[in-house]
Amino acid sequence: MDTPKTAEFAHIGKSVIVKGELTGSEDLYVDGQVEGSIDLQGNNLTVGPNGQIRANVTAKGVIVQGKLEGNIHATERVDFRKSAIAVGDVITQRVAIEEGAYFKGKVDIGKPEATRSDFKTERSSIASGAAMGAGSPIPGVPSKTPVTDTKKV
Amino acid sequence: MASVAHSFMKIFRGSSAGPGQVPSPPQTTKRLSRRSSGLAELGKSFASEEPLCVLDLGSTSAANIRYLTGRGHKIYSEDLLVASTDPSLPIKDDAGNPVLDSKRFLADNLAYGPGQFDVVLCWNLADYLDESLVKPVVGRLWSLLKPGGMLLAFFHTHEAGPDAPCYRYHIVGGDSLEMQHVDPRREVRKGPTGVAHTSIGTGVRLQRVFNNRHIENLFRDFSSIKFFLARDHIREVLVVR
Numbered sequence: 387m388d389t390p391k392t393a394e395f396a397h398i399g400k401s402v403i404v405k406g407e408l409t410g411s412e413d414l415y416v417d418g419q420v421e422g423s424i425d426l427q428g429n430n431l432t433v434g435p436n437g438q439i440r441a442n443v444t445a446k447g448v449i450v451q452g453k454l455e456g457n458i459h460a461t462e463r464v465d466f467r468k469s470a471i472a473v474g475d476v477i478t479q480r481v482a483i484e485e486g487a488y489f490k491g492k493v494d495i496g497k498p499e500a501t502r503s504d505f506k507t508e509r510s511s512i513a514s515g516a517a518m519g520a521g522s523p524i525p526g527v528p529s530k531t532p533v534t535d536t537k538k539v
Numbered sequence: 540m541a542s543v544a545h546s547f548m549k550i551f552r553g554s555s556a557g558p559g560q561v562p563s564p565p566q567t568t569k570r571l572s573r574r575s576s577g578l579a580e581l582g583k584s585f586a587s588e589e590p591l592c593v594l595d596l597g598s599t600s601a602a603n604i605r606y607l608t609g610r611g612h613k614i615y616s617e618d619l620l621v622a623s624t625d626p627s628l629p630i631k632d633d634a635g636n637p638v639l640d641s642k643r644f645l646a647d648n649l650a651y652g653p654g655q656f657d658v659v660l661c662w663n664l665a666d667y668l669d670e671s672l673v674k675p676v677v678g679r680l681w682s683l684l685k686p687g688g689m690l691l692a693f694f695h696t697h698e699a700g701p702d703a704p705c706y707r708y709h710i711v712g713g714d715s716l717e718m719q720h721v722d723p724r725r726e727v728r729k730g731p732t733g734v735a736h737t738s739i740g741t742g743v744r745l746q747r748v749f750n751n752r753h754i755e756n757l758f759r760d761f762s763s764i765k766f767f768l769a770r771d772h773i774r775e776v777l778v779v780r
Contacts, residue, residue, distance in 0.1 A: 481608075483601040492615045495608040 400436040408441070417452070428461075435469055442474075450487075457491075570709065570717040576767035577691045577775035579714035584658060584689065585610055586713075591657040594683065596664050598721060602709035603660070615651070619676065620667055620705075620721075620743065622648050638671035645679055654685045661692035662708045663773075665757070667743055674757070681760050684780040690761070692776045694749050699772035705743040 395415040398404060402418035409425040416424075417434030424431060426445040433439055437452035447463045448454075450470040458464055460478040468486035475492040483489060584591060591612040595603050596619050607614045625647070628639040659680050665673050680690060695703050706718035721743050749757065751766065751774075758764050758778045767775040 481601075481604060483599060483604065485601075487599060488618070488621070489599045490617050492613060493604050493608055494613050 395432070398437075400434070433470075448478075570719045571706075572711075573716050573718055573769070573771060574714055575716045575775060576714065576769070577693075577765075577777045578710065578716060580765070580767075580777055581658065581689055581691050582713040585612065592655055593658045593660065594651075594656045595660045597660065597662040598707040600707060600709045602711060602717070606710040615656075617648060619648060619664055623669055623672055632671075639669045641672050641675040644672055645675055649676070649679045649683065651683050653682050654688075656683050657685055657688050659684060659688070659690040660708075661690055663693040663695070663705065665692055665749065666695050666703075666745055666747065667705050668746065670746060677757055678760070681780060686780055688780045690758075690778045690780070692778070694754060694774045694776060695745060696768075696772045696774060697748050699745070699748070701745055703745050703772070705745070 395413045396410060398414070398416045398418045398420065400417040404418070404420045404422070406422045407425070408414075408420060408422060411426075411429060413430040413432070414424070414426055415432045415434060416437045416439060418436070419438045421440045423441045424439070424443045424445070426443075428446050430447040430449070431443055431445040432449040433452045433454055435451045437454075439452075439454045440456060442456045442459075443454070444459045446461050447465075448458050448460045449465040449467065450472050451467045452469070453471045454474065455472075456474045458472075458474060458476045458478065460476070462478065463480040463482070464476055464478045465482045466472055466484060466487040466489055468484040470484070470487040470489070472488065473490045475494070477494045477496045479495060481493055481495070585607070588611075591607075592615070593607050593612050594615045594617065595607075596617055597603075598618050598621070599616050604614055604616065623639060623644065625644075628644055629637055630640045632638045661680070665677070668676065684690060693708075705721040707721055709717040709719065711717050754766075754774070754776055755764060758776070761778040761780050763779045765777045767777070769775060
């Protein structure tokens with residue numbers, strides 16, 4: 387699920403801006419801007435280093451290299467790479483956070499059948515919270531850092 | 540307390556003003572191990588089968604997320620030290636002194652419901668946070684904790700010296716921490732709001748040293764406070780709301 391070849395993924399380039407509801411049944415690579423919601427049930431989302439997303443995301447797996455403001459519900463795994471800026475709550479089974487990534491929000495290692503309604507009951511609008519200026523710089527990024535993997539026990 | 544703390548802050552800032560006097564920060568991300576009596580005490584809560592709600596105010600730590608979620612707890616992560624470098628925060632008080640806008644800071648951060656958390660991991664935040672934010676933040680943390688909830692904080696002693704490095708803390712065991720130097724060589728990056736943040740680039744400096752009386756005053760609204768003195772010039776403090 388690394389940086390994909392265009393043929394394997396639907397690709398939103400860095401000059402593209404999408405506002406609204408984005409759904410699909412194939413993997414998606416976003417290097418542009420998306421505002422609204424992203425629903426890729428059973429498929430993967432990769433936010434490229436230039437990607438800027440303000441949306442709640444539902445997918446099988448999510449990799450964040452750029453910015454993502456919104457809740458993430460991933461049935462399998464979420465990876466925050468070292469350049470990631472993520473603000474929002476995460477429900478998934480496994481989380482990997484590379485050193486240097488900035489994350490503000492809740493991590494809930496949920497069961498596979500956890501539903502999106504979990505977000506609504508606990509923290510109604512992370513997107514609006516992020517807009518409050520929660521933005522912050524990234525901690526220092528060492529050149530070579532390990533990825534630590536969080537796995538449901 | 541504020542005046543005394545402010546004096547220490549001045550001493551510390553003054554002592555390292557000259558070029559060449561500030562020791563270079565470690566160039567590696569090597570982690571140091573340390574035993575934590577406060578964490579051991581807190582660990583009794585982590586062993587609970589009841590899922591806890593934990594707020595970690597240090598730098599994002601995958602180890603802490605792994606440790607706590609692995610025990611079925613929920614963890615919220617928020618790096619207040621980095622958030623305090625938001626360039627929109629500096630204002631001037633009534634006397635014209637530069638301060639940070641605590642109201643705005645608390646509007647942008649720690650925006651949770653009252654009594655939401657069982658545990659707050661403050662680490663060494665109070666020692667490095669700007670003077671104008673310390674009391675408002677502790678007040679907010681009091682309201683975020685459930686009655687009986689616990690807060691763990693670390694404070695340097697005078698022996699630590701003004702150039703005591705700022706560490707991020709990773710939980711690796713019931714009473715074991717790994718300390719990793721917070722590297723001040725930050726990239727100039729744009730935050731989610733699009734504003735570039737660069738102020739952290741000058742490094743993270745110890746702002747003051749609290750003595751026991753200061754600490755007791757800081758947490759006077761809490762019901763109990765327990766001190767653990769460690770060998771590395773750190774006082775660990777466990778307070779209960």
